[in-house]
Amino acid sequence: MSNVTQYVQTGLERFLETPPRWIFGYRLGLLGNPASVDRQFRHARELINQRFPGKLTTLYSPQHGFFSEKQDNMIESDHMTDPVLGIPVFSLYGETRIPTREMFENTDILIIDLQDAGTRVYTFVYTASYCLEVAKKFGKKVLILDRPNPVGGSVTEGNCLSPECASFVGRYPIPMRHGLTIGELLTLFNDHYGIGCDLEVIPMKGWDRSMYFQDTGLPWIPPSPNLPTPTSAMVYPGQVLWEGTNISEGRGTTQPFEIFGAPFIDTERILSSLGHRQLPGAILREIAFEPTSNKWSGSLCKGFQIHITDPHEYQPYITSLKLLQAIRFHHKEQFKWKSPPYEYEFERLPIDLLIGSAEIRQRMEKFDDLDEIAASWRIALEEFIHITREFHIYTRARI
CATH class of the missing domain: 3.40.50.12170 (Uncharacterised protein PF07075, DUF1343)
Structure with missing residues (x-):
């Protein structure tokens, strides 16, 4: 910034x-x-x-x-x-x-x-x-x-x-x-x-x-109750994925989406699989919290807060996918995908609607390499970028 x-x-x-x-x-x-x-x-x-x-x-x-x-x-x-x-x-x-x-x-x-x-x-x-x-x-x-x-x-x-x-x-x-x-x-x-x-x-x-x-x-006026600050909006493009799981996305706390966790999470094991607390453009801080509503209401959850150190380096979507994959890997028995309904869909998995692809969810279940998964969507993303340039009202970013 x-x-x-x-x-x-x-x-x-x-x-x-x-x-x-x-x-x-x-x-x-x-x-x-x-x-x-x-x-x-x-x-x-x-x-x-x-x-x-x-x-x-x-x-x-x-x-x-x-x-x-x-x-x-x-x-x-x-x-x-x-x-x-x-x-x-x-x-x-x-x-x-x-x-x-x-x-x-x-x-x-x-x-x-x-x-x-x-x-x-x-x-x-x-x-x-x-x-x-x-x-x-x-x-x-x-x-x-x-x-x-x-x-x-x-x-x-x-x-x-x-x-x-x-x-x-x-x-x-x-x-x-x-x-x-x-x-x-x-x-x-x-x-x-x-x-x-x-x-x-x-x-x-x-x-x-x-x-x-x-x-x-x-x-900043919160456009919805669980985006209380600009920082919550900055993490939201990735952290919203927790809505499709049994991991708390921080609803029922004062820092929704910035914090996440569940009673069964072993934070040390998660950090060991990521290599360290420092992620591109962000630092993970270990926390404990007790939601007052929504998932795990009244239960002590262990997890993390995402602290953004450089918004230009921080990539919320791939970051949260990697966090999700680490939790799935270390907590295979306790981790669950959320069951329907979700936003008036009563049959399809909420995580598929959030990710926007059942195939990506299936590849994650096989623990495919996330960088390879990300490479698979690059052509479609580049096409989207090309199409949307026509609709830009504002100048490109300053260098």
Whole structure:
């Protein structure tokens, strides 16, 4: 990361400063949550309502709810009335994940202002993709207010999703760490993968692809309850894999995804198989913790905290795969893949949906060399990088 914090203006701030002329007079809907704020922490719904009095008619919420109050996966939120504006809030993670005609009835233009996590399995972008499909169907326009990719835009990492592993944690063949802003990613979905709705993006000002969130000068508002800090977002593209296992990913603690473990883990044996505590761009620190909820609630877990020492060297996906493989090797009897259901999939293994490939999971079960496994996805990853250059809004990373 650079030592000098840059001033980044979000799509929300630019939109309010200079709205497109075509938007005036239309009824507006907003898909957002608590992270939909400007740098003074003012929420988008209030700012849009002030800028376009009486035109904001409908709100929509992704997973975790409009106030990000729901903690875990498959914990649905209900429709409600916004206590500030008195307008309906439709949950897109409840009785349906796809907007209905009735939900779009009073919306001419849907504004999307969501903070993405830069990771394939983060559901907000798939909620947005369903909104694009419904907007296309009913002749609505969509406006994306762009925000930073918290793990930067200069690195892509991991295998691209295999079609047989498509789910609500992966609808399109993208890698685990996609290196795009939400505006770029949704334009890719819309134009390259054929949604074809009337879509525009209000870009940020001052962001470039080398920036991690800490470089932006923007306040971090957790986009979901278990990404409390920019560091949790930085480890998430790898640490999310623990959700497909019986290893705690740190839910029910104050440092989800940064810490992980289980009662049966022998930390010394894990470190011996890795060679040392130092990993590329990170250090593993042995810890003990007791989750207050979720896996191993109330039980003493032994494991590690990942301390990032150099974000440019740290590769979250391959790092977590190697940690997972080490734990499987030393704890063959105790380690288990999590059983379904997971994100509304009731038959397929959660780990296959998370990795995005049953074949990679099967190779890991045989303890194939992970560097060889990584080499097998390189061609598809390079193809993805080539395709997405066309959709880059922002400059390449500074050298």
